[in-house]
Amino acid sequence: MPDLIELHEPIATADFAPKSILSSEIARAKPSLRALRIGFSISYAKKRIRAGKPKKPPYFACCYNVGDLGDVNVVAFYHPLIGDWDLMEKDAWGYRMRIRSAIREEMIHSIQVITVKSRYEKSIELTQQFKTAERYYEHLLGKIIDELATTSDGQELVCTAAQLYYEDWSITSMQKLRETDKRLHGRDGYLVSELIRQLVQIRFGELTSEEAKGKAWDKKRLFNTAKYGTTENLLRFMAGTLREAVPKLIQLSPTLAEALVEIERTIQKISQIQG
Numbered sequence: 001m002p003d004l005i006e007l008h009e010p011i012a013t014a015d016f017a018p019k020s021i022l023s024s025e026i027a028r029a030k031p032s033l034r035a036l037r038i039g040f041s042i043s044y045a046k047k048r049i050r051a052g053k054p055k056k057p058p059y060f061a062c063c064y065n066v067g068d069l070g071d072v073n074v075v076a077f078y079h080p081l082i083g084d085w086d087l088m089e090k091d092a093w094g095y096r097m098r099i100r101s102a103i104r105e106e107m108i109h110s111i112q113v114i115t116v117k118s119r120y121e122k123s124i125e126l127t128q129q130f131k132t133a134e135r136y137y138e139h140l141l142g143k144i145i146d147e148l149a150t151t152s153d154g155q156e157l158v159c160t161a162a163q164l165y166y167e168d169w170s171i172t173s174m175q176k177l178r179e180t181d182k183r184l185h186g187r188d189g190y191l192v193s194e195l196i197r198q199l200v201q202i203r204f205g206e207l208t209s210e211e212a213k214g215k216a217w218d219k220k221r222l223f224n225t226a227k228y229g230t231t232e233n234l235l236r237f238m239a240g241t242l243r244e245a246v247p248k249l250i251q252l253s254p255t256l257a258e259a260l261v262e263i264e265r266t267i268q269k270i271s272q273i274q275g
Contacts, residue, residue, distance in 0.1 A: 004090065009016050009225050015085060015090070017081050017085070017090070017092060018081075018084075018085035019082065020075075020097060021092065021095055021096050021099060022081055022082065022099055025088050025096060025099045025103060026103070028100075029103045029104075029107065032107065032270050032271075033074065033110075035270045036110065036111065036114065036266070036270060037114075038071075038072050038073065038074060038107070038108070038110045038114075039072065039073035039074070039128055040072065040073065040074050040075075040076070041074075041075050042075070042078055043057065043075060043076070043077050043078065044056055044074045044078050044079065045077065045079075046079050047187060048077075056080065057076060057077035057079070058080065058104050058269060059076075059077060059080050059081050059084070059102050060074060060075065060077065060081075060103065060105070060106045061077070061106070062074055062106045062109040062110050062113065063075055063076070064110075064113050066134065067132040067134050068117070068132060068133050068134070068135070069113050069114075069116065069117040069133040069137065070117065070231070071121075072108045072110045072113050074103075074107070074110060081099065081102075083259070084098060084270060087255050094212075095163050095209060096211050098212045098213060099139060099209050100212075101201070101206065101209045101211075101212035102209055104201065104206065104209075105197055105201070107267075108196070108197045108201070108263060108267075109193060111266050111267065112196060112197075112259070112263060113137070113195060114266075115259075115262045115263060115266065116133060116136060116137045116140065116220065117133045119136075120133040120136045120137075121133065127201065136189065138189065140255060140259070141189040141190070141192040141193060142188065142189045142192075143161045143255045144189075144192045144195075144196075144253050144255045144256045144259070145174075145188075145189050145191075145192050147252055147253035147254070147256065148249065148252050148253050148256070149174055150252065151252060153248065153252075154248075154249070154252045156255075157171075157242065157245045157248070157249060158173055158174070158191070158195065158243070159171050159173065159174070159176075159177060159239055160176065160241055160242060161191065161194065161195045161198055161242060162177050162180070162191045162194075162238065163193075163197070163238065164193060164198070164210045164235065164238055164242075165191060165194045165206070165210065166180055166184070166191075168180065169263055171219050192256075194247075195256075196256065196259055196263070197209075197259065198210075198239075198242060199242070199256075199260060200260060200263055200264060200267075201251065202239070202242060202243050203260065203264065204267070205247065206263070208239050208242075210235055210239065211235050211236060212230075212266070213235070213240050225252070242246045258262050
């Protein structure tokens, strides 16, 4: 698949800068993706059919086989990604950080899937207990949410992570989170995969994908930001809350702690090989 800079269209139809940044960030990530045996592709679709309904494509998506979790592939959706250039006020550094965090997000999701698949296939006990690797994955996500929900502090932190990810300030209870997970993704516990991703980004000292959106939310959302003034400041405050809460979350959920260690070990191993 050619890099995005090799598009067969006149440069005059759009700014060259976002194409160049997007292409360079994809090229930067490809060695890590190849080392992890994660595929990469580019989609030029302007609509995505989900549950029989047309939806706006995401920026990136981690795709894999239903059931066995095989053939992990990251898909970049070109048109939404280029469209973010204007939302980011043509800020080259901010746009680059936005793209970099988004690619990192899908890499972390991919490692989650690969790790679970490997653990499942190596265990006779797990293959006997769960019909497919995907069912085992769903079990793990559900177990983490159950462990975190045992205390009011844990529930509040999970809801903070959900508000960040779903861009929905109304998620203030576990019941509302379950309803949102099921409505948007067809099952409970989906948010946990995003919580894991947020915590990995935080523990590596990176911006969360939500923070990297910067001021873009102010152009698309009307939130009650109260004393924070802008959604950018509000997001930084909420992400800061998660940063401070990492030790507590790990203490509450041994399953979450184990997942973080496995994912981070894989990332570090790839970094050492490349270094």
